[in-house]
Amino acid sequence: MNLSFFDQFTSPCLLGIPLIAISMLFPSLLIPYSDNRWITNRLSTLQSWFLNPITKQLMIPLNKKGHKWALILTSLTTLLLMINLLGLLPYTFTPTTQLSMNMALAFPLWFATLLTGLRNQPTISLGHLLPEGTPAILIPTLILIETTSLLIRPLALAVRLTANLTAGHLLIQLISTAATTLLPIMPTISILTTTILLLLTILEVAVAMIQAYVFVLLLSLYLQENI
């Protein structure tokens, strides 16, 4: 099959049946849920060893009401992490490269934090629009700027994730194309390009993990302000 560079970003379809649901939910199959054993197998032990500090880290700055968000934030982390990492395998489709999915994740969650803040403590939430200690002249301008920054948050969250992953995948494709085409012509440059590809792959693995974490971290920060 001949692939163009953007075929990896098309929603997968098999005989006209869209497989997007499977591709979004498949990563959850790879994570064993904890049954009621005290001593679990290695995978479950490592998983809980990995997730417990992350959850603790996310929940420490939040007050007690914010701890209700622990489950959704932790599961969001795990979902994004698995999707990103699985997308690095060849011929896989990464759902998080689609802006639609990321907006669907970012917008409702952000909006939930906003509404929680406005509903329970409207004065404090609106007070966040003006940082402390600003001189009186700048107040109108600053409020406009802060409102813009507030309203652009969901877009920023979604686009950050999409752009990072899409760019990474595209770069991998481009550099591997360069390596393949250069192989018969200039083998040494081809080897150099392959080295770059290896380094890029390692970078992409790191980016995949970091982006997942950053997404959830920012959401928890927005939550801190508002809950």
Add this chain to the structure above:
Amino acid sequence: SSGPYMLGTGLLLYLLSKEIYVINHETVAAASILSVIIYCIKKYGADVAAFADKLNEEKVAKALAVKNEAIEHLQTAIEEEKKEQWRVEGRSYLFDAKRNNIAMLLETNYRERLLTVYNEVKKRLDYQVALQALKRQKEQDHMIQWVERNVVQSITPQQQKESIAKCILDLKALSKSAQA
């Protein structure tokens, strides 16, 4: 046992030669990511497994430690109880010693008081004796003085002259004998 390898190689060559699997850029990307994954697993696989096992071990060890501590606690409690039982047996000796102690104290106290009584009585009696001696002495002195006074009074002047002359004669005699 070379069956799976034969199948794998044959399948791969078949797919490649018939161009069922086309080598494209994705192949190189696949090669790089797979090499990274395999390298990580080969290098850190055993360590990660050992780490997971260690985590579980620590969990079990903690629970075992609690159990062992409880057992040790109970053992020490048993030994203490046994020691207490042995102590109870020796209690009668303790009481005897204490009883003896107290008897000795009482005895000593009684003896001391007896001595005090004796001393006091002796003091009283000594006083009476001294009083009587003094009285007799005074009577004696008084009588001697009275006798002397009377004697002195009864010496008439005549007798005084006679005694003085006699003394002088005696003295002369003595001096004569002394000179000789």
